[in-house]
Amino acid sequence: MFYDTQKLEVIKSLLSELGAQNIHVTKNSNNWVSLNFDFFIDVQQVCLGLTFENRANWTTPPIFTVLTRPMPALDHVSQSGQICTTDHQGENFEGNKHKELISLFFEKAIHILKQSFDNLQLNNRTSLYNELEGYLGNIQNITQDVILHCDPLLTSQLFGWLKKSPKGNHQVLEQIDVDNNAYTNRSQLTKVKVHKVLLDDAYIFPIPNIGDQFTEYDFLKIINSLLDKNRQSLLKQGNHYVLLGIPNGHGFAYLVLSYAIWYSFKEKVSFNGFKASLTQRAWVDYLLNRTGQEKKARHVAIIGCGALGSKIAEILAQTGINQFSLIDPEFLKTDNIYRHSLGLQYVNTYKSISLAKKLLAERPGLIISPFIDYGEQWTKSKIPEDVDTIILAVGHTPTEISIIKTIHELDMTIQIITGWLEPYDLGGHFISFNNKNLGCLNCLYFDENLNKSLTPKYKFIESGQLIAKNITGCAGAFTPFSSLNCMKLASYISDYALNQQLGFVSLSGNHQNANKNGVMTTPFYAVVSSSNGINILSIKEIYKEVCPCCNT
Incomplete structure (x- = not known):
């Protein structure tokens, strides 16, 4: 020792x-x-x-x-x-x-x-009541956390959902919410009404001494301090579930009480199965405040919910942006699950619908509209007027340029971001521009002599090489790229979307996989790699006056 x-x-x-x-x-x-x-x-x-x-x-x-x-x-x-x-x-x-x-x-x-x-x-006792939940959390008989999905101050009626205990036949309160809001599968849960009691004075709540427990007799003291109507409702025979709010400098400390009650000799109140639980707050304003972010009334549309699009959606869903449209006509296949945000359980389901369900289940407060549709059709017939940003992650340049031309014809001003990955872990690029200003994706397909090219001016792989791999026959040909590069590119795209920045960004990855497969890289890749893996050009630098898309 x-x-x-x-x-x-x-x-x-x-x-x-x-x-x-x-x-x-x-x-x-x-x-x-x-x-x-x-x-x-x-x-x-x-x-x-x-x-x-x-x-x-x-x-x-x-x-x-x-x-x-x-x-x-x-x-x-x-x-x-x-x-x-x-x-x-x-x-x-x-x-x-x-x-x-x-x-x-x-x-x-x-x-x-x-x-x-x-x-x-x-x-x-001001400081003590301000830290009340931390103090109560160390009490031996307060062990269960009830998830509180909504701000109790903003709703008049609360409901709880009971889950069967794995240790017996009794049920425990698992979550509290309003009636028409759900973030978990409630098919196996029992719905009950929850009484809401918000105390006017924190000092009504008896804080247990160091080492003592909070008991039903402490709660009875609180009940007896309430108005007759509230007191009578909490002392009726039967099962009760109560959300108790104790005011403090942060708003309210919340405690959930569950118990059964009946009247014994001479109407003395008797409790049965008394339990006290703390809450985990799970409404959007509180959760965003924990990150230092605020809710943003923004509408982002993501066309293409594949590997890149799904990761962009996941990141932006945690930034405070409250509304999304997800557009993709395809099913998820097993080939994609090691670089997609959706896993094996979502295979053979529509990407847009499953991604929307996943995000809605995980992130409270979002509005998500999935569309089983091609991007061209959606932009021509279903695009809402409140869309601020459209992110194209289709991975097919001719389709994306066609969509961009349609967006340029719209009266509203929209930020457009198009991203694509380079194969063999080499990195990726994205361009962020405005449909009412000069400079767009199509400008990248003109050379120094203003002649239209089949490949973008800024790329990492020399043209004319066979890039696709084939391990199951012609129908199974694919272009390999890693999930890591996909996440890195998605993170940068999300940052530009969140802050509505403009520019053309290239991110370089590792060239070892390309070298192993005999893939030749361009001088531009060497430039980006030698610049700490990132190169940023302004929209003015990439704009070509002969572009028929943005210069009309």
Whole structure:
């Protein structure tokens, strides 16, 4: 063991210098060392614990714990007694400076306790109620998390869905939502009504002492503080499910109570099967706030829901953009699942419909319209007036140029992004432009002499080579490209779509696979590779005045 008797005497001497009394070691294992000691905060004696790693280099800071029992709930002290001296995120320290670390975190712990005792004496519980859910989450009998799909402040009626417990025949509340909203398959779940109780005053809620549990008697105190109508509804015979909101500086802390009730002798209230659960918030405004993003009233259409299009959809669905149109006429085949966002369970289903179902099930608050249609038909007959951005991921240039010509004829202004991958892990390109400005995909197909070419001016593979592979006969010919390059390109395209940037971007990948297969690369590939793998041109740089698409 790293901490022998001599080293422990040094730590005990340090604690004594800091004011600790009655210091004794309670544990010295291969992994952890624990000591208990007394400390006076003003005139109040508190028994504290210190735990640290039994190794030369600490990866976890020393932990101080309140051991005195009974003890009222305290600010920034967990229900188990641990003092929150660090939030454990981004904490940097020199792990081999043991004495310095103990001194630093000891001072933090005592400072927290002094403030907490002062607030307790003044009956100032504001900080404690602000961290209520964290405190309750450490209580032994509050173990289950109920997913809350909607903001309780914005709905009058709430419903819960029960799932059969794997440990028996009883059912547990799994999620709460409004009646017409669903993010999971509810065919095996039982629907119940949920009472919503939002307290006017947080102090009505009795916070359990350190080490105690929240019981039905604590809840009965809350019930008895309510108006007669609410009290009577919560005390009726039968099963009850209650979402309790406790106001604080963040809005509300939410606790879910489930119980059955009947009346025993002399109408004394009796609870059966009382359970308390915390919630996991799962509505879009809250979730986006966790990422630092905001909901954006934007409509993005993705034409082509293959490998690239599906990954773009997945990324943009997490950015706050709220509305999507997904256009693709094809079924998903097994050949594609190792580079597609949809897996084996979606094979032989329409890509657009399955991708929409997947995103709607995973990301609350989205509006997604799938279309089993070709891009040309959709842009001519079904394109909505509120579309801001159209992303073309068809992988067939003539089709994409045809679609772009149709978009250029529309009265509305639309950002257009077209992306394509280079085979053999070499990378990919995309162009982002505006249908009312000069410069488009078609401009890339003119050479320096303004002659129309069959291949784009900026490419990574020399023309005239046989690129496709064939391992199952002519019908199975394919162009190999990796999922990694697909994700990288999708990420850049999503960034340009989100911020409505314009430009022509080339991203280079690894050339080893191309070299292995005897594929010759262009000088432009060498330029991009030597420029940290990215080359960006402005739309002005790629514009050709002879282009019949954008220069009309």
